[in-house]
Amino acid sequence: MTEQSPVTQTNATHVAKSPDAQVVTAVRHYTDSLFSFRVTRPASLRFRSGEFVMIGLMGDNGKPLMRAYSIASPNWDEELEFYSIKVADGPLTSRLQHIQEGDHIILRPKPVGTLVHDALVPGKRLWLFSTGTGFAPFASLLRDPETFEKFEQVIVTHTCRDVAELTYGRELVESVKSDEMLRELIGEENLDKLVYYPTTTREESPKMGRITHLIENGELFSDLGLPPLDPATDRAMVCGSLAFNLDIKALLEQAGLREGANSDPAEFVIEKAFVG
Numbered sequence: 245m246t247e248q249s250p251v252t253q254t255n256a257t258h259v260a261k262s263p264d265a266q267v268v269t270a271v272r273h274y275t276d277s278l279f280s281f282r283v284t285r286p287a288s289l290r291f292r293s294g295e296f297v298m299i300g301l302m303g304d305n306g307k308p309l310m311r312a313y314s315i316a317s318p319n320w321d322e323e324l325e326f327y328s329i330k331v332a333d334g335p336l337t338s339r340l341q342h343i344q345e346g347d348h349i350i351l352r353p354k355p356v357g358t359l360v361h362d363a364l365v366p367g368k369r370l371w372l373f374s375t376g377t378g379f380a381p382f383a384s385l386l387r388d389p390e391t392f393e394k395f396e397q398v399i400v401t402h403t404c405r406d407v408a409e410l411t412y413g414r415e416l417v418e419s420v421k422s423d424e425m426l427r428e429l430i431g432e433e434n435l436d437k438l439v440y441y442p443t444t445t446r447e448e449s450p451k452m453g454r455i456t457h458l459i460e461n462g463e464l465f466s467d468l469g470l471p472p473l474d475p476a477t478d479r480a481m482v483c484g485s486l487a488f489n490l491d492i493k494a495l496l497e498q499a500g501l502r503e504g505a506n507s508d509p510a511e512f513v514i515e516k517a518f519v520g
């Protein structure tokens with residue numbers, strides 16, 4: 245007997261018949277624990293850059309197995325992009341990691357989330373703090389012209405254990421800086437308006453350390469030639485593991501920034517990245 249693919253024929257057929265089925269148009273693997281993929285976008289789906297939706301596959305019990313995923317593509321894109329971890333024993337990602345072009349996934353077209361411009365009051369600088377796949381909502385926001393219209397400067401930090409885990413974010417920032425429309429918005433003379441600050445914590449790289457540590461010891465600000473966080477000028481969005489989010493939240497609150505929400509915008513917003 246040949247080994248069955250984790251996305252079994254029966255499941256694939258079930259998914260394809262679901263009214264929420266979308267077709268996978270591209271898949272790219274970055275490391276043995278990270279991949280991104282693109283799917284068709286339902287014509288009716290409108291979302292704000294930074295929001296998430298529920299996506300999944302049909303479980304072996306015939307019930308959909310769904311998880312929250314940040315949409316990594318901007319709201320003007322005709323397809324949807326997602327950036328995911330692969331967890332060997334993760335109920336969904338152990339199977340999702342095997343999807344291929346032409347396969348179907350289930351996507352509930354009900355976007356929600358707090359990492360949106362509406363949840364922040366106006367400011368001068370926007371800080372996007374991420375670890376691991378927490379970069380995904382920022383991949384959406386960084387491709388949205390509104391982000392550069394609203395702020396004089398946008399700084400995105402990405403902390404991963406190893407250098408290869410930074411690839412998705414690094415390429416995304418490079419693509420923004422070379423995109424004609426976004427280049428114009430950022431300003432040809434002023435491409436520094438978008439600042440990328442990658443760090444690693446385990447593998448050697450030009451900048452090492454947890455971003456929380458680099459905030460505390462002031463290195464982040466001295467490296468960038470910027471003043472410390474100030475509620476009068478700085479806004480922040482945070483996306484990473486629970487522990488990371490809690491630590492950054494404490495630092496932001498210490499600096500005098502308040503947490504905002506869609507119904508009550510303030511100086512920073514937080515959301516947990518997909519954890520498995």
Ligand code: A2P
Pocket residue numbers: 375376403404405444445446454455456457485487488489491
């Ligand atoms: P570290 O290697 O020191 O744990 P993970 O893969 O565990 O989600 O971690 C992704 C990245 O986030 C790693 O570089 C990790 O650093 C960092 N990280 C994890 N927890 C925190 C935290 N509480 N504060 C700051 N950075 C963190």
